[in-house]
Amino acid sequence: MTYAHTITALADPTRRAVLEELRSGPRAVGEIAARLPVSRPAVSQHLRVLKEAGLVRDRPEGTRRLYSVHGDGLAELRAYVNGFWDEALAAYEAAANSETEGDDDGADRG
């Protein structure tokens, strides 16, 4: 259930505040830290988690690194949850249909 990773990344309010700071455009760590009651190292740590979750990406610009919102993490989460239930319910459907066909309890007991 790998989407847990993305939800966990989003569940932290400070991390989401960091993500929100990127909505208006790419920013460097120092710029984000200056706008939030959070230390620079803490912002870096949050950005790392967001990046691992696919929610943020970064690129070097001169001597600094700019971070921006990356939609893939959310798209992945959406697709994952959707596919997750599709697959689980397909297995359920197969089980619920197969056992009725024989009308006796012929289920595997592995």
Next chain:
Amino acid sequence: MEQTVGELVMRKTLEVAAPPERAFALFTEGIAEWWPVRTHSVAEERAETAVFEAGVGGRIYERTLDGEEHVWGTVTAWEPAERVVFTWHPGREPDTAQDVEVRFEPSGSGTRVELVHTGWDRLGDRAAAQFEGYDAGWDFVIGERFGTAAGAQA
């Protein structure tokens, strides 16, 4: 017309041949018979089985080959043959739990099963409480980007 995260609903429906009593029992206490535990679990290939305990307060969890248990959620409504509701937080702390409701309705000789996954606003509420003014922006991020497809998944 921004869609807020609290309005997001992921809905799935299917028809099965089993009658409601059996469809309910299979979905819940019979979960080990069908849940794809090797792919749909916290431990994945190390997961051995899934357990769905009957009744309100019952736990839904996976047991690994090493005997570890990872709780996925807890039953909050238990109406055999009709409806079951449970919290859902696999791989996460319970305070980020979402809700899953599964309804079973007679349909011919079989059952129409509807699964509704909600509670995406848990994340939004947490942020709103601690960072005033951020919730509107958040609704945009998750509402527009995440919500468009998830919410339309009717």
